[in-house]
Amino acid sequence: RQSLQPHIALFPTAGMGHLTPFLRVAAMLASYNVTVTVITAQPTLSAAESDTIASFFAIHPQIKRLDFHIVPYNSPTPDDPFFIHWEATNRSLHLLHPLISTSSPPLTAIFSDFGLATNMIPIADRLQIPTFILLTTSARFLSVMANYPFPELSDTDANHIQIPGLTNIPKSSIPPQLLRPDKSIFASTLASTVSSFSKVKGILLNSFEYFESETIIAFNNGQVQPGFPPVLPIGPIAPYGLVQGDHPLPWLNDQPAKSVVYISFGSRTAMSKDQIRALGDGLDRSGHRFLWVLKGNKVDKEDKEALDELLSNSFLERTKNKGIVVKGWVSQEDILQHPAVGGFVSHCGWNSVTEAALHGVPMLAWPLNGDQRINAGVVEKSGLGLWEREWGWAGEKLINEQEIAEKVKVIMEDEILRAKASNVGKEARKAVGKDGGSEKVLAQVINSLNP
Numbered sequence: 357r358q359s360l361q362p363h364i365a366l367f368p369t370a371g372m373g374h375l376t377p378f379l380r381v382a383a384m385l386a387s388y389n390v391t392v393t394v395i396t397a398q399p400t401l402s403a404a405e406s407d408t409i410a411s412f413f414a415i416h417p418q419i420k421r422l423d424f425h426i427v428p429y430n431s432p433t434p435d436d437p438f439f440i441h442w443e444a445t446n447r448s449l450h451l452l453h454p455l456i457s458t459s460s461p462p463l464t465a466i467f468s469d470f471g472l473a474t475n476m477i478p479i480a481d482r483l484q485i486p487t488f489i490l491l492t493t494s495a496r497f498l499s500v501m502a503n504y505p506f507p508e509l510s511d512t513d514a515n516h517i518q519i520p521g522l523t524n525i526p527k528s529s530i531p532p533q534l535l536r537p538d539k540s541i542f543a544s545t546l547a548s549t550v551s552s553f554s555k556v557k558g559i560l561l562n563s564f565e566y567f568e569s570e571t572i573i574a575f576n577n578g579q580v581q582p583g584f585p586p587v588l589p590i591g592p593i594a595p596y597g598l599v600q601g602d603h604p605l606p607w608l609n610d611q612p613a614k615s616v617v618y619i620s621f622g623s624r625t626a627m628s629k630d631q632i633r634a635l636g637d638g639l640d641r642s643g644h645r646f647l648w649v650l651k652g653n654k655v656d657k658e659d660k661e662a663l664d665e666l667l668s669n670s671f672l673e674r675t676k677n678k679g680i681v682v683k684g685w686v687s688q689e690d691i692l693q694h695p696a697v698g699g700f701v702s703h704c705g706w707n708s709v710t711e712a713a714l715h716g717v718p719m720l721a722w723p724l725n726g727d728q729r730i731n732a733g734v735v736e737k738s739g740l741g742l743w744e745r746e747w748g749w750a751g752e753k754l755i756n757e758q759e760i761a762e763k764v765k766v767i768m769e770d771e772i773l774r775a776k777a778s779n780v781g782k783e784a785r786k787a788v789g790k791d792g793g794s795e796k797v798l799a800q801v802i803n804s805l806n807p
C-alpha cells in the first residue's frame with residue numbers, strides 16, 4: 357500500500373454548517389499537495405448544498421468527487437429534516453466500504469463528521485487507516501458532548517452540567533433536546549458518537565488556541581476525560597474563495613467604512629414572522645445602515661415567501677436608502693471582510709463565529725438553537741462580542757425593537773468592544789498565518805499521515 361503522498365477522504369453530514377468547513381479543509385489539504393476525496397451524501401437536502409458542491413468541484417478539479425447515494429429514511433417521529441438526512445446517511449454507510457477500498461492511491465486517513473464517526477470507524481479499521489473527526493462546533497461544545505449522557509443531577513447542582521477541568525455550564529445553555537428523556541436523532545447520534553471518541557486518532561477543531569485556550573488545554577491535559585484523543589486546533593479554517601449567490605457587494609462598496617451591521621441567522625434558522633418584524637423595526641430604530649439576510653423557512657427549497665410577505669411595504673419603503681434585505685444565498689465570507697461592515701448580528705453557528713473572529717468583526721450573539729448558546733459564551737468570553745442571555749432560545753419570547761436597537765448600537769458604537777474584537781482578529785490571523793499555531797498543527801497532522 358505504498359503511495360507518494362497522503363490520500364485523505366472527507367465526509368460531512370447534511371447542512372451548510374457542516375459542508376462548508378469540510379470543503380475548506382479539503383481545499384487547504386489540496387494546497388499541501390495531499391490527494392483529497394470529498395464524499396457527499398446524495399441527494400442533498402438544500403439547494404445551497406448542491407450549488408456549493410457543484411461550484412467547489414468546478415474550481416478544484418484536482419479534488420476527487422465521490423457522490424454517495426443514500427437510501428431515504430422515513431423517521432417514525434417528526435424531527436429536524438437535516439437530522440433525518442444524517443440518520444439516512446448513517447443507515448446507508450455499510451455501502452461505503454466497496455466504494456473507497458479501491459481508491460487510487462489508497463486512502464491513508466478519513467476525516468469524518470462527528471455525526472458519522474460511529475459507523476465510519478469500522479470502515480476505516482477494515483482499511484487499516486486512522487479516522488479523525490473534523491469538528492464543526494466549538495471546543496466548548498465538545499466538552500459538553502464528551503460528558504453526554506449527563507449523570508443524574510443532584511438538587512444542589514440541578515441548574516448546571518459539570519464539566520471536569522472546566523467551569524460548569526448552566527442547563528439553560530444546553531440544547532433542550534439533550535435534556536429531554538425522549539431521544540431525538542441528534543441526542544441518539546451524540547450518545548453513540550461519545551463512545552467513539554476514544555477510537556479516533558484526533559479531533560480537528562475549527563478553533564485556535566487564543567480563542568478557546570482554557571478548553572483546549574483542559575482536553576489535552578486529560579482533565580475533561582482521561583484517554584480522550586488529542587484535540588487539534590487548525591482554525592479558523594480559511595475560506596476557499598467561492599463566488600456565489602446574490603451579491604450585495606456593489607451596495608456595500610458605496611457605504612462608509614464600518615457603517616453597516618450585517619444580520620444573518622445561518623442557513624437553517626427561520627424566525628417567527630413577529631420576530632422578523634420586530635427585528636426590522638429594531639434595525640430601523642438603531643439608526644445604522646444594515647445588510648440583512650432573511651430566511652422564511654428552515655430548508656431553502658421550501659422558502660418561497662417573497663420579501664413583502666415577511667416585511668411590510670412601509671418598512672421596505674422607509675429603509676430603502678439605508679438598508680438592504682436579501683433573500684437567498686450571499687457570500688458571507690466576502691461580506692465579513694468588507695471594510696463597510698462594522699458589526700454582525702448572528703445566531704452563532706460555529707462557522708459564522710469563526711468567520712467573524714478571522715476578520716475581527718464585533719458580534720451581537722443571538723443564539724437560537726443547538727450548540728449556539730455555548731458558542732455565544734465563547735464569543736462573550738473572548739471579547740469578540742456581546743450576548744444578552746435573557747433573550748432565550750428561539751421562540752421563547754419576543755425580543756422587542758427597542759432591546760434590539762440598543763444592542764445593535766452597542767456593537768456598532770462601542771470603541772472598547774471594537775478594539776477587543778479587532779484583537780481577536782489579529783490573533784486569529786496569526787494562528788493561521790505562516791508558522792502560526794493552527795498552521796503548525798495542520799502540517800503535523802499531514803506529516804503524520806505520510807504513507
Ligand code: BUP
Nearest residue numbers: 372373376622623624685686687688705706707708
Ligand atoms: Br445563510 C448563509 N451565505 O447566505 P453556520 C450562510 N453562509 O455564505 P448554520 C453563506 O454558511 P449549523 C449565506 O458563511 C457559514 O460558513 C456562512 O454555517 C455560510 O450556521 C455557513 O454559521 C453557515 O455554522 O449551520 O448554517 O446554522 O446549524 O450547523 O451551525
